[in-house]
Amino acid sequence: MRELIAADCTNNGESGYVVKTSAWLGVTAAVCSAIFGIGCSGTSAISDTPFQDDAADENDSADSLSETATFFTYSRTERFRCMGCDKDYVKRVNFSTTKCADGPKSVDCYAKNVDLSALKLSAGDEQKLGTEFHNGHVLIRGVLKLKPVGTSDNLPVLVASEAWMGNALKTPTGLFYRMTTNQVNCLPEARNSCATVLHEARLNSTSDRDNVFNIDLARSGATQKQVDEATTTLHDEADGILVAGSHQPLNGGLKLTASEFYTRVQASQTGNGCPVESATVKYAFTDLMKCAAVMYSCGEGFVRFSNACGCGCALLD
Numbered sequence: 001m002r003e004l005i006a007a008d009c010t011n012n013g014e015s016g017y018v019v020k021t022s023a024w025l026g027v028t029a030a031v032c033s034a035i036f037g038i039g040c041s042g043t044s045a046i047s048d049t050p051f052q053d054d055a056a057d058e059n060d061s062a063d064s065l066s067e068t069a070t071f072f073t074y075s076r077t078e079r080f081r082c083m084g085c086d087k088d089y090v091k092r093v094n095f096s097t098t099k100c101a102d103g104p105k106s107v108d109c110y111a112k113n114v115d116l117s118a119l120k121l122s123a124g125d126e127q128k129l130g131t132e133f134h135n136g137h138v139l140i141r142g143v144l145k146l147k148p149v150g151t152s153d154n155l156p157v158l159v160a161s162e163a164w165m166g167n168a169l170k171t172p173t174g175l176f177y178r179m180t181t182n183q184v185n186c187l188p189e190a191r192n193s194c195a196t197v198l199h200e201a202r203l204n205s206t207s208d209r210d211n212v213f214n215i216d217l218a219r220s221g222a223t224q225k226q227v228d229e230a231t232t233t234l235h236d237e238a239d240g241i242l243v244a245g246s247h248q249p250l251n252g253g254l255k256l257t258a259s260e261f262y263t264r265v266q267a268s269q270t271g272n273g274c275p276v277e278s279a280t281v282k283y284a285f286t287d288l289m290k291c292a293a294v295m296y297s298c299g300e301g302f303v304r305f306s307n308a309c310g311c312g313c314a315l316l317d
Helices: 029-035 122-133 224-236 289-298
Strands: 004-008 015-019 071-080 088-092 113-115 138-149 153-168 173-183 195-202 207-209 210-218 243-248 253-264 280-283 301-307 310-317
Touching: 071 122, 113 138, 122 138, 122 153, 173 224, 195 210, 210 243, 224 243, 224 253
Parallel strands: 113 153, 210 253
Antiparallel strands: 004 015, 015 071, 071 088, 071 138, 138 153, 153 253, 173 195, 173 243, 195 207, 243 253, 280 310, 301 310
16 A cells, blocks of 8 residues: 655645655656646755765875766655645765756755667667666666646656666665776887876865775676776776775775776667667668668578668568
8 A cells, every 4th residue: 555645845835645656757747747747855954975985085186077967866756645746756876966957956956857869779679778767776867857748848858978777776875986097007119018097086076086906796796798898988988987885995096896887878779769789680771772782781680671760671580
């Protein structure tokens, strides 16, 4: 049986009832706004406090906020008994408050939906990402802003510029960091002479450090394959990986033990949602003029296709 708790809506003080359950962002909200007013009661005189790191800060330096801001995670959903009154909330990681789209700071902020259009994902990938974000397994980098939604006037929307998927699909504990690598002590006359140093930057902060000597990703519960792939990404990709976790002393420096780690979501489709060449799709040209030259090239087990995206050969199921 669901538990009902009373909640006051801010614009007119009328009471509704909140059902403490969850739903994917963007399902409903406009009706509650129309009936009860925008937003439900928040907090006043909120202190904007960063969560404290578990390691001493004397080695911290200053990464640019352009490298670490602004990352959000799903916070909660309030369900109202009135039809279409659900409200979904997001929050900034590593901080006790979030600046909402309409200006004030709160513990978390209402978002009508998450706009993933800039990521150029397929419809299936968007749906999967949305589900996992609601489950607490995705970090979104973006900005909260007021935008028209459907026929409604401006509503708060989380506009995403990046999305990062958790690997272990566990509830993260500790603080959130971006981990990258730097090459140091390189000798011009000697190949492969550089030493690789881990660089840790706290998300939504200018705090960083270079005295993290080891990252334990396996403790998150992810598979060995996921750990190996993330390690490769850490060393090969400029974006690195994101890690939630805590520190322990190690050889005069620190070890970061992960409760969860995240890799950046990359579009598996072209910008217009059409397929790109892969193991199961060959000659996926979006230029229809190229179709005639390649349609005869489909091999055994492939079927020709031609549609608004272009033409190509798709592997039969």
